[in-house]
Amino acid sequence: MELAGGLCRSGSSHRKTARETPVQYGTFDSERLPRADDPVFTVESRFGPNDVVAPAIPAKVPALHAIGLSYVVQERPGQWWNGSCFRAPKKKLVLNNLCMTFISGELTALVGTSGSGKTSLLDVISGRSEGEVTGVVSYKGEQCTRDVMMQKSSYVLQADRLLPTLTVRETLTYMAYLKLPGHSSRAEIEAKVQSVIMDMGLSHVAENRIGGAVIRGVSGGEKRRITIGVQLLKDPDILLLDEPTSGLDAFNAHHLVSSLADIAHKGKLVIMSIHQPRSDIFNLLDKIAILTIGQLAYLGQPGQMVPYFTSIGYPCPQNQNPCDIYIDITSVDRRTPTLVKDTVNRARTLCSTFADSDLQTAILKRITSGLSHHQLSGAFDEVDGEKVDTPSWPRIFTCLLNRMNVHLWRERSFFLGRFVMLPFFVPFILIFLGRLGDNQGSIQDRLGVIYQSSQVPPYVGIINAITLFPVLRDLFYRECHDGLYSTATFIAVYYVHVLPFNIISGVIFTSALYWIAGLNPDLVGFGSFALVCVMLTQFGEVLTVAILGVFRNAQLANNTTALILSASGLVSSGILRTVENMPSFLQWAGYAAIHKYSTEILVGNEFHGLKFSCDTDKTGDVPLGPNLIYDFIKLYYPNALDQMSRNFVLLGAYSVSGFILAILLFKARGIPTLH
Numbered sequence: 001m002e003l004a005g006g007l008c009r010s011g012s013s014h015r016k017t018a019r020e021t022p023v024q025y026g027t028f029d030s031e032r033l034p035r036a037d038d039p040v041f042t043v044e045s046r047f048g049p050n051d052v053v054a055p056a057i058p059a060k061v062p063a064l065h066a067i068g069l070s071y072v073v074q075e076r077p078g079q080w081w082n083g084s085c086f087r088a089p090k091k092k093l094v095l096n097n098l099c100m101t102f103i104s105g106e107l108t109a110l111v112g113t114s115g116s117g118k119t120s121l122l123d124v125i126s127g128r129s130e131g132e133v134t135g136v137v138s139y140k141g142e143q144c145t146r147d148v149m150m151q152k153s154s155y156v157l158q159a160d161r162l163l164p165t166l167t168v169r170e171t172l173t174y175m176a177y178l179k180l181p182g183h184s185s186r187a188e189i190e191a192k193v194q195s196v197i198m199d200m201g202l203s204h205v206a207e208n209r210i211g212g213a214v215i216r217g218v219s220g221g222e223k224r225r226i227t228i229g230v231q232l233l234k235d236p237d238i239l240l241l242d243e244p245t246s247g248l249d250a251f252n253a254h255h256l257v258s259s260l261a262d263i264a265h266k267g268k269l270v271i272m273s274i275h276q277p278r279s280d281i282f283n284l285l286d287k288i289a290i291l292t293i294g295q296l297a298y299l300g301q302p303g304q305m306v307p308y309f310t311s312i313g314y315p316c317p318q319n320q321n322p323c324d325i326y327i328d329i330t331s332v333d334r335r336t337p338t339l340v341k342d343t344v345n346r347a348r349t350l351c352s353t354f355a356d357s358d359l360q361t362a363i364l365k366r367i368t369s370g371l372s373h374h375q376l377s378g379a380f381d382e383v384d385g386e387k388v389d390t391p392s393w394p395r396i397f398t399c400l401l402n403r404m405n406v407h408l409w410r411e412r413s414f415f416l417g418r419f420v421m422l423p424f425f426v427p428f429i430l431i432f433l434g435r436l437g438d439n440q441g442s443i444q445d446r447l448g449v450i451y452q453s454s455q456v457p458p459y460v461g462i463i464n465a466i467t468l469f470p471v472l473r474d475l476f477y478r479e480c481h482d483g484l485y486s487t488a489t490f491i492a493v494y495y496v497h498v499l500p501f502n503i504i505s506g507v508i509f510t511s512a513l514y515w516i517a518g519l520n521p522d523l524v525g526f527g528s529f530a531l532v533c534v535m536l537t538q539f540g541e542v543l544t545v546a547i548l549g550v551f552r553n554a555q556l557a558n559n560t561t562a563l564i565l566s567a568s569g570l571v572s573s574g575i576l577r578t579v580e581n582m583p584s585f586l587q588w589a590g591y592a593a594i595h596k597y598s599t600e601i602l603v604g605n606e607f608h609g610l611k612f613s614c615d616t617d618k619t620g621d622v623p624l625g626p627n628l629i630y631d632f633i634k635l636y637y638p639n640a641l642d643q644m645s646r647n648f649v650l651l652g653a654y655s656v657s658g659f660i661l662a663i664l665l666f667k668a669r670g671i672p673t674l675h
């Protein structure tokens, strides 16, 4: 049977067209749509009178259609260090001209072997795809833009990204503040959270911590339920789930899918990808779609699957799970080139057979019967997203800040570490340098204290960021992916969250070091010293955050930031080597380094007005004249005394520019693929 124009016909000729003439998302070749008077609409079922091919859908049931959907991605030809940046990226056709229909009130499973395109299809439907999409995704008869799909659908990714320190109820409550309309009252939010807890069967663990690698918390199945519950908070019309049962035992997988079936039967449109559903899960499904090589090998009711495949020469052996059998025959076997060739050919044949089948014809009929005349000619109106009352910025900011505070408070070792880590260095410095005297030798010792005091705080900032930030970053990726808030908001919240801790630890560090070591006994000097330490700690932390925006690997980010700060201290402090003696390019580089300004402040602060005694009893000691210290400062740190305010402003600017750099790097690097 030949469909008019061959829309959704699989095969190499079409593949070529999709590759060579990429069109924009939201367009399709209307010439290939069947007409309302097409004879295919009147053909008899090939399965006989008892086999229902396409039960009529009541006109008002909302349906999601994928119409001529193709998806092409750019494949990276290796890592950049292998020279991939000099090679043209290869295009890969991941989905090829899919025509599918999904209906509200039904649970549809996308099955197929690994790499068949299940996740990509969910990405495209949800509007979160990265590549080039052609074809139309329509919902309730209107073409859905990315924004509309983001609004109408919720997407449950494969990995659970949850804060281990929060309880189940807290997790859902914070998410409700981020997702529910801005006018929602506290009581409404609590009621919604309670109803999701009940719907997802989480009431027995509602007050338990989620837990993680170190602290045991809820089970894997319960974590999956929480992740799904998070997505149900905004009451989406469409719920998409990527491998929701992965990692679960048979009992939990069945329990979860049966909850999803309940959700679907309450009127939601639920589509999930699943690798190999067991027979008890298979029985819970309303529809099943088998994908292979980016095409459709089957879409229909589970009960129709055996008759369909039997009719095309693949009967299901007795007492076997039909899903296992038919996923196997549609799979590509990659063990040897011959096997690949044979199984790809078989998969292609199965897809083109399905494209010619009554099942596919019925799908096309459903699609076209829901389309208006101008839509049939390819002219869809793009629906604008409904005006959604999103939470206000202060509400989002406060919610994120509270969540970070609760998380840090519960991570007791990180929390205490923030207060004690910097002061912890004081005994080491004191053991090494002792109490400073007022003789000439103490000048060198004071320079040592100054060097240590400008090196240690930013390193502590690095350690603090590396322990705390990555888990928050992973959560941010997930929530930013859902469009809940921006990168700038996230970084700003983190900046404000850590600032009080850095102020307190900087003041404790200075209080201990300054008076016990016997630095210049002056209250203003003490305040300036503390302020420098705070700014350096904050800069170290925010610079690490910026680097963590580039490197996903925390260890790499740690090493890179430590290297940058070491280089900064070496070239600009003037303590390890006099700046004037350095090559000019290093002198210039020193101007860009924060340690130049922090050292100038600390040197001016320490030596200004300090009197030193003359050690005349020691052979070789040269008495210091009254102006010698002043001359020393003037010679080696010419801006230390005159430009103290400017240096403070520059230190502040560094900490702000670290914040801006973090936003820019996060934006430039983008949100990673979260699968």
Ligand SMILES: Nc1ncnc2c1ncn2[C@@H]1O[C@H](COP(=O)(O)OP(=O)(O)OP(=O)(O)O)[C@@H](O)[C@H]1O
Pocket (backbone or CB within 6 Å): 073, 074, 075, 076, 092, 094, 112, 113, 114, 115, 116, 117, 118, 119, 120, 121, 130, 131, 273, 275
């Ligand atoms: N952004 C991308 N860049 C490169 N290749 C991609 C991209 N997205 C998908 N692919 C490729 O497309 C094919 C289909 O991938 P997809 O993740 O959709 O398969 P899947 O059926 O969900 O597999 P699995 O069950 O293993 O998750 C794979 O070969 C994958 O490598």
